[in-house]
Amino acid sequence: MNHSDPLMIAGHHFDSRLILGTARYPSDEVLKAAIQASGAEMVTGAIRRLGLGASTTQGLLERMQKGLFILPNTAGCHTAREAVMTAELAREALNTNWIKLEVVGDGKMLWPDVIELLIAADELVRKGFVVLPYCTDDVIICQRLIDIGCAAVMPLGAPIGSGLGIRNPYTLSILREQIAHPIIVDAGVGTASDVAIAMELGMDGVLVNSAIALAQHPVMMADAMRHACEAGRLAYRAGRIPCRRYAVASSPTEGLPCCEVI
Secondary structure (H helix, E strand, O other): OOOOOOEEEOOEEEOOOEEEEOOOOOOHHHHHHHHHHHOOOEEEEEHHHHOOOOHHHHHHHHHHHOOOEEEEEOOOOOOHHHHHHHHHHHHHHHOOOEEEEOOEOOOOOOOEOHHHHHHHHHHHHHOOOEEEEEEOOOHHHHHHHHHHOOOOEEEOOOOOOOOOOOOOHHHHHHHHHHOOOOEEEEOOOOOHHHHHHHHHOOOOEEEEOHHHHOOOOHHHHHHHHHHHHHHHHHHHHHOOOOOOOOOOOOOOOOOOOOOOOO
């Protein structure tokens, strides 16, 4: 990514706007290769899945020492209390006050419980955390999260792991108009074009996990996601032409010879 256009979150800059989840990869070797191919500088891992004493946590710590920014998340939490406790454990274990806040309301759709999310976000901000909440694409909820003090918002593009892509680009475009803070699409991406669409809509970044981890060739897909993220961002900055219902000639019509029909 162009170094003159970094992603800025809470005073920290990232040259890559692609964030990778670390779950569901076929092996640690594939995960490491995918991270490298993606160019991602930030990766996220679920504290509950890893376990604070697990060897995988140590692996994350080792990768952090190699320059990766580790963003722990509260995946699997269903109440504000659980999420706050998990975030505090993550801060103690990983020595970071950054947290990707997830409070899920149901087990089938994995939809955010926005009431518990707001409660947890408010408490964590007051405790000094840099909070990045996984949320719905509701502009009111996103604005309230920003007002609470969250450093960014992470609205879903589609249900987690569904691969359905960006299901409601209209609401994301409204979010871009209303929210000045970073907006990172989290969940639902299926392929590289979904990442490009999100970035063309003006999103500041995209978090991808299943679409890479479960691809037939994860490392190749990670490389595709990297290029899609960069292309989408460039297209957004370049400014697309307006959409029109009818054709508009691209070649000039002035000076054409007049032909009379006899």
